[in-house]
Amino acid sequence: MNLSSFLLILITVVMCGSIALNSGALLSNTDIFFSAPVKIEIVQITAGDRYNDTMRFQDNTIILKHAGGRPIPLDSVSVQILGTGNSYKGIPGSGGRLVYGGIEIHYENLSADKKNVCFGKNNAETVKDGFWSPGEILILTGNDSLNASTPGISVTVDGESGTSNNYGLSSGTDVEISLYQTNATGKRMIFKKTARI
Numbered sequence: 001m002n003l004s005s006f007l008l009i010l011i012t013v014v015m016c017g018s019i020a021l022n023s024g025a026l027l028s029n030t031d032i033f034f035s036a037p038v039k040i041e042i043v044q045i046t047a048g049d050r051y052n053d054t055m056r057f058q059d060n061t062i063i064l065k066h067a068g069g070r071p072i073p074l075d076s077v078s079v080q081i082l083g084t085g086n087s088y089k090g091i092p093g094s095g096g097r098l099v100y101g102g103i104e105i106h107y108e109n110l111s112a113d114k115k116n117v118c119f120g121k122n123n124a125e126t127v128k129d130g131f132w133s134p135g136e137i138l139i140l141t142g143n144d145s146l147n148a149s150t151p152g153i154s155v156t157v158d159g160e161s162g163t164s165n166n167y168g169l170s171s172g173t174d175v176e177i178s179l180y181q182t183n184a185t186g187k188r189m190i191f192k193k194t195a196r197i
Contacts, residue, residue, distance in 0.1 A: 038069035040179060040191040043087050043137060046197045047175070049086045049168035056086075057166040058118070060142035062177065071131040076181050077190070079107035079140070083175035083197070087155045087163035101158035105167050110138060114152030120146045144168045170197050 090096020
């Protein structure tokens, strides 16, 4: 092997190593993926409260679609829903009452953990790999937290906590839906929209 061939091989090896190292640094830097855009759409909202619309909690549904961008780890996305509606104060079947007014709903994350078993069934295709990917939908219902021993959803009505963490949203009112993603470097809003029910 002559000197020029050896130098050519050496340069190629060094360049490949540099590219590999830089690629590894990019892949390990979650901020790049964290800041990449994601498109979320509201597909449908079916809602009504027990006071005005005689609709059951489980019939309240919000369907969201990942309409483009990077896949999102479900356990990193929290949801806030603000509107008007009701929840049950106390334990259903063991005494209590319906409370009605300004409602604030928080989903700790969008994984099936700490939620009613129906959440996992409604979202079986989406939650199976732990990621919300383009084209996939998520279905949220007013009964997602029912019977959950450690609820991953909290519901307050006019600032009053201690509800059963179920919810109904009043028809003919506005609802604001916000999604946030959290990672090691912080939390940022990835979606916010107000819709008329």
